[in-house]
Amino acid sequence: MRWDNFTKFMVVIVAIIGSFAFLIKPLALSVKQGLDLQGGTHVVLQAKDTDVAKVDDDALNRAVQIIERRVNELGLTEPVIQREGKDRIIVELPGVKDPEQAISMLGRTALLEFKDMSGQTVLTGKDLKDSRASAEQSGRPIVGLEFNSEGAEKFAELTAKNVGKQIAILLDGQVLTAPVVNEPISGGRAQITGSKTMQEAEHLAILLRSGSLPVKLEVIENRTVGPTLGQDSKDKSVKAFGIGLAMVFLFMVLYYRVPGLVADIVLLLYTMLILAIMKALNATLTLPGIAGIILSIGMAVDANVLIFERFKEEMLSGRTLRSAMDAGFDRAFITILDSNITTVMAAAVLFYLGTGPIKGFAITLALGVLVSMFTAITVTKFVLKALIGSNLSTNPGFYGASAPKAQEEVAK
Amino acid sequence: MRHLFPVVKNAKIFFSISIIFLIIGFGSMLFRGFNWGVDFTGGSILDLKFDKPVTVAQVREVLSDHKLGNSVIQLGSADAVATESQSVLIRTAVITDEARREVMNDMTSRLGSNQVLRVENVGATVGNDLVKQALIAVVLSWVLMIIYITFRFEFKFAIAAIIALIIDVSVTLSWFSLVHYEIDSSFVAAILTVVGYSVNSTIVIFDRIRENLKTHRRSESLPDLVENSIWQCMTRSLFTSLTTLFSVVAIFLFGGETIHNFSFAMLIGFSSGFYTSTFLAGPLWMFLKNNAKSNSQRVVSKTKVV
Numbered sequence: 001m002r003w004d005n006f007t008k009f010m011v012v013i014v015a016i017i018g019s020f021a022f023l024i025k026p027l028a029l030s031v032k033q034g035l036d037l038q039g040g041t042h043v044v045l046q047a048k049d050t051d052v053a054k055v056d057d058d059a060l061n062r063a064v065q066i067i068e069r070r071v072n073e074l075g076l077t078e079p080v081i082q083r084e085g086k087d088r089i090i091v092e093l094p095g096v097k098d099p100e101q102a103i104s105m106l107g108r109t110a111l112l113e114f115k116d117m118s119g120q121t122v123l124t125g126k127d128l129k130d131s132r133a134s135a136e137q138s139g140r141p142i143v144g145l146e147f148n149s150e151g152a153e154k155f156a157e158l159t160a161k162n163v164g165k166q167i168a169i170l171l172d173g174q175v176l177t178a179p180v181v182n183e184p185i186s187g188g189r190a191q192i193t194g195s196k197t198m199q200e201a202e203h204l205a206i207l208l209r210s211g212s213l214p215v216k217l218e219v220i221e222n223r224t225v226g227p228t229l230g231q232d233s234k235d236k237s238v239k240a241f242g243i244g245l246a247m248v249f250l251f252m253v254l255y256y257r258v259p260g261l262v263a264d265i266v267l268l269l270y271t272m273l274i275l276a277i278m279k280a281l282n283a284t285l286t287l288p289g290i291a292g293i294i295l296s297i298g299m300a301v302d303a304n305v306l307i308f309e310r311f312k313e314e315m316l317s318g319r320t321l322r323s324a325m326d327a328g329f330d331r332a333f334i335t336i337l338d339s340n341i342t343t344v345m346a347a348a349v350l351f352y353l354g355t356g357p358i359k360g361f362a363i364t365l366a367l368g369v370l371v372s373m374f375t376a377i378t379v380t381k382f383v384l385k386a387l388i389g390s391n392l393s394t395n396p397g398f399y400g401a402s403a404p405k406a407q408e409e410v411a412k
Numbered sequence: 413m414r415h416l417f418p419v420v421k422n423a424k425i426f427f428s429i430s431i432i433f434l435i436i437g438f439g440s441m442l443f444r445g446f447n448w449g450v451d452f453t454g455g456s457i458l459d460l461k462f463d464k465p466v467t468v469a470q471v472r473e474v475l476s477d478h479k480l481g482n483s484v485i486q487l488g489s490a491d492a493v494a495t496e497s498q499s500v501l502i503r504t505a506v507i508t509d510e511a512r513r514e515v516m517n518d519m520t521s522r523l524g525s526n527q528v529l530r531v532e533n534v535g536a537t538v539g540n541d542l543v544k545q546a547l548i549a550v551v552l553s554w555v556l557m558i559i560y561i562t563f564r565f566e567f568k569f570a571i572a573a574i575i576a577l578i579i580d581v582s583v584t585l586s587w588f589s590l591v592h593y594e595i596d597s598s599f600v601a602a603i604l605t606v607v608g609y610s611v612n613s614t615i616v617i618f619d620r621i622r623e624n625l626k627t628h629r630r631s632e633s634l635p636d637l638v639e640n641s642i643w644q645c646m647t648r649s650l651f652t653s654l655t656t657l658f659s660v661v662a663i664f665l666f667g668g669e670t671i672h673n674f675s676f677a678m679l680i681g682f683s684s685g686f687y688t689s690t691f692l693a694g695p696l697w698m699f700l701k702n703n704a705k706s707n708s709q710r711v712v713s714k715t716k717v718v
Contacts, residue, residue: 036598039486042501064535083535084457090534225486225501226494232469232485233668240666244659251655287674288601294678295605298656299612305651306616313644331623338564339615343608345560346553350604353549356542361601365608 437586
């Protein structure tokens, strides 16, 4: 028995199990969950006629699109936005902590107007190409506007005609700022000052680049609702997933003995790491995200199966425990690397091109595969090497393998 | 693992099984189509207020008896984790007024009196955009996969791997058309999972073939090499499929109605993934390789004649 190696082994094992026992629950609860798993805020918007526009099919469909853009720009994961009846829109937002602010943004008309001294509207939000919030050197928040080509012409004309005079920038009829024009501006860019905080500026920028609503929308209802998956289905699924995982764990131990047990324990570390990274990234877990995790757990277990199968083969070909374990890890590594890189690459494409469920799936899959490369290979290898190095047992059966037949006979 | 039966020799049979199934599947997709879920088609929303608090499970039980068990049922309350509430929001598929009255009568007789606050038609929550976007993303990810596998293995491996995963996706779609299970927005994620799983297991087999190609003896023919590679990976293929299926089958059986279709898609896709990567991918690669070889031999013999 070599105590230094055995201590190394025990310390890692106890550390993983101990931290899992204490951390898993708070970790799991602290990761944000989506509308499907946790529920959120249910808002009903009622469309109303205005002097300039009537509520019709077309206006409502456009309004849905704009609301969709606003919600997505706010970075809320997988919201539900749908038409209800002829003149209403339902918006469900995942567990927003402070829903008031988000909701107040939904109903804003966000009609931007540039007026000259005579009160004539020269430009509107339709002439915008983009708007971004930023801070001046003094730290004052501003919203930078970029006009499209038509808008840029109009703006150049407006500023050229009004040198030395005041122009007014209005949002929903209220003056945001009324600067004096110093010189004609032809670059197609302008700035709006007047936001009190950076967040206010960011919200304004979002409203402006999502476009103004064609009709007036009023919030007529706002309440908290449960998960769309259904609390009953969610509870059942959590249990079912637990049963499935327990079977995987049991299988690994029964078939691969001690290495299987080590792989199981390292899988606990993997779970903690995934949750911790999701929390650090402030990512939201949804059902598609769980699909990504299921796949990555499958691939993590697969990595261990590949390694242990290789190890058994190498043992049969007459190697010693230590060199068979090394060979198992080395040979299986290339296989694991190739299949994992292919998966991560696909996940990266899905992440960049996808939205909603596709993105949610891609994030957890990519994270899961990368983390599993570390846990299933590096950590498992470290722990198993320490165990073998401790000479606790040299019996191949202890490691789920068998020695070559010929050797056994010689031993007899 | 022992060679229980020859794979390469029987490749024609394995291919025929797949092709026959896919013909049936494509036929079904063409003529029977898919059962698009509320996410895609829209439906009805019911806002109820019960006199006494109810649970989601109770409401679902009533709906299940009217074949509306996979409706979206949400409790409305100040507290998101509440297990029961007086206010219930239900989104169902499109139903007739008469059918709705029946459901509501049943609801009242079983769960107590209630008030219907609103009944309205609701639109789709998933646009064609999502499907289109998913398609573009998936196809682009395949292109990248082909490039990577070509770089690490060779082009023919890449083509064989992509054909295998296209079969898996088609088989999953076929089943959904045949049994007419509802396709909802989470289906997209399930299909993506199938793609990831299929590629993973195909690459494991190809990796073995690649390794054996380096060390193989002259006496070993290509079919034998592929055959041996497949069987060397068999334990791993079976175990990985089994362990992955443990969780999916558990969710399918015990996970509740709203997640049923999601796990079914994975169940079919993973099973097909095992089948294609084990029985089809290797022979497919061999076929591509032999074809190329005989083509080039033909070219060589022609030039000799000239």
